């Protein structure tokens with residue numbers, strides 16, 4: 138069984154094999170009821186505001202995480218172009234933070250006094266663990282790709298045919314659903330795949346676990362928006 142899986146992973150790419158193996162978990166993260174409620178237009182704006190404020194806090198914590206990935210790329214990568222991909226992602230977070238501030242003021246969400254909810258705290262704690270020196274580049278780049286890919290797949294679905302996403306949320310959907318962000322995710326996937334091809338069994342196992350952890354944390358993150366609705 139283990140041998141067959143390995144052959145399969147080689148043929149279609151290890152990450153693709155994981156996504157097949159963990160299809161339910163992946164779908165759970167990218168087709169969450171919160172996202173589907175935007176797509177069918179039934180979204181409760183209180184839920185959206187909760188998500189907006191919590192994601193603003195998340196993105197602020199995401200900046201030092203990406204910085205740590207950049208440092209690991211610089212120290213551990215066998216390919217100098219990794220750093221440029223990560224640097225570009227990091228630079229775009231400045232614009233993202235400004236966007237959150239603008240969007241929050243549009244919806245009268247006071248960002249200065251939002252407290253992180255438990256799911257957010259848990260997610261940021263996981264990021265901090267990945268930032269530590271004991272977590273290797275292969276594992277963190279896999280997690281980084283997964284974090285970005287969940288948002289990309291979720292929001293791209295809201296731009297596809299049949300979406301009844303409210304026009305006032307179009308900008309949000311485009312932020313992560315746009316083609317450029319999709320290509321950026323593909324670049325991260327390429328890096329992760331290249332690293333995984335050379336990784337030890339132990340690192341491969343840890344990276345698969347990191348992917349599963351991201352999927353769980355993303356579901357919990359979306360779930361937060363329902364609590365205060």
Ligand SMILES: Cc1ncc(CO)c(N)n1
Pocket residue numbers: 192195196284285287288355358
């Ligand atoms: C919770 C969460 N996951 C992923 C992203 C994409 O950067 C984000 N902004 N927030």
